[in-house]
Amino acid sequence: MNARQQLRKMMQEPGRVIQTVGAHNALGAKLVEQNGFDAVWASGFEISTAHAKPDANILTMVEFLNAASQMADATTLPVIADCDTGFGNVNNVIRMVRDYEKAGIAAVCIEDKVFPKMNSFIPGYQSLAPKDEFAAKIRAAKDTQQDPDFVVIARVEALIAGHGMEEALERAAAYDDAGADLVLIHSKQKDPGEIFEFSRRWTSETPLVIVPTTYPSITLADMSEHNIKMTIYANQALRAAVKAMNAVLAQLKESGSLLAIQDQLSPMDQLFELQGLKDMIKQEEHYKKLEVR
Ligand code: SPV
Numbered sequence: 001m002n003a004r005q006q007l008r009k010m011m012q013e014p015g016r017v018i019q020t021v022g023a024h025n026a027l028g029a030k031l032v033e034q035n036g037f038d039a040v041w042a043s044g045f046e047i048s049t050a051h052a053k054p055d056a057n058i059l060t061m062v063e064f065l066n067a068a069s070q071m072a073d074a075t076t077l078p079v080i081a082d083c084d085t086g087f088g089n090v091n092n093v094i095r096m097v098r099d100y101e102k103a104g105i106a107a108v109c110i111e112d113k114v115f116p117k118m119n120s121f122i123p124g125y126q127s128l129a130p131k132d133e134f135a136a137k138i139r140a141a142k143d144t145q146q147d148p149d150f151v152v153i154a155r156v157e158a159l160i161a162g163h164g165m166e167e168a169l170e171r172a173a174a175y176d177d178a179g180a181d182l183v184l185i186h187s188k189q190k191d192p193g194e195i196f197e198f199s200r201r202w203t204s205e206t207p208l209v210i211v212p213t214t215y216p217s218i219t220l221a222d223m224s225e226h227n228i229k230m231t232i233y234a235n236q237a238l239r240a241a242v243k244a245m246n247a248v249l250a251q252l253k254e255s256g257s258l259l260a261i262q263d264q265l266s267p268m269d270q271l272f273e274l275q276g277l278k279d280m281i282k283q284e285e286h287y288k289k290l291e292v293r
């Protein structure tokens, strides 16, 4: 089963919550897989941060695509690519779907903001695209995909932008009608209340996705009970890495001694393993045996 079929299969399992974790490179994707999660989120926030750039379409599509492709190369898990607003209008969405599909990405997610987008958690006004204009992007994405298993996720930012529950439901319904395979309903509330309300009022069969960054108290049991099919832990691994790197660098600078930080380091063997070094040596030995002497 390829990664897209794997994702489709998980989407069909009743009661299953697909646990997707954010990454920004091949290494991150491998760690997500090794820790038993279901899918990798090629996070725009993480990829931007890894380039030390704001999550505001400062990087170009090709840079996001390169990062997502490296992730798809490094893991057998489905990679779900955060494609922001689709990098422009419907024409950009069409090019995007062609290129992401060719790169072996399992799913793309586009959001109904205007280009250039701003990260959803930045305080201040978020500009939404007109509903019909965004629905057309979803339709264009669905018309463009070649593999029927390729998944298109429509992300609704109405709650993030403060437009209220009615608008969120209306937009989600329009994107569902346009052919979205999943609807991501985003919220920046401190508790899951509005997500639960949305899910109670969502009558379509199209499954829901959430990103519970600001409401970490939500449990997998809550999600299952509210018909939420996928959760995206979008940026926690990167935030943990930044904290750990800063702690070890501060301690090294203060102590001036590598001995002081030894117990905080992953062993080199673990990194060799993540590189795939053993396989490389094996393949070299295999071809050495075939060399003409
Ligand atoms: C991302 O990880 O880039 C996301 C999730 O889109 S959020 O930061 O919530 O916008």
Ligand code: MG
Pocket: 043, 044, 045, 055, 082, 084
């Ligand atoms: Mg993003």
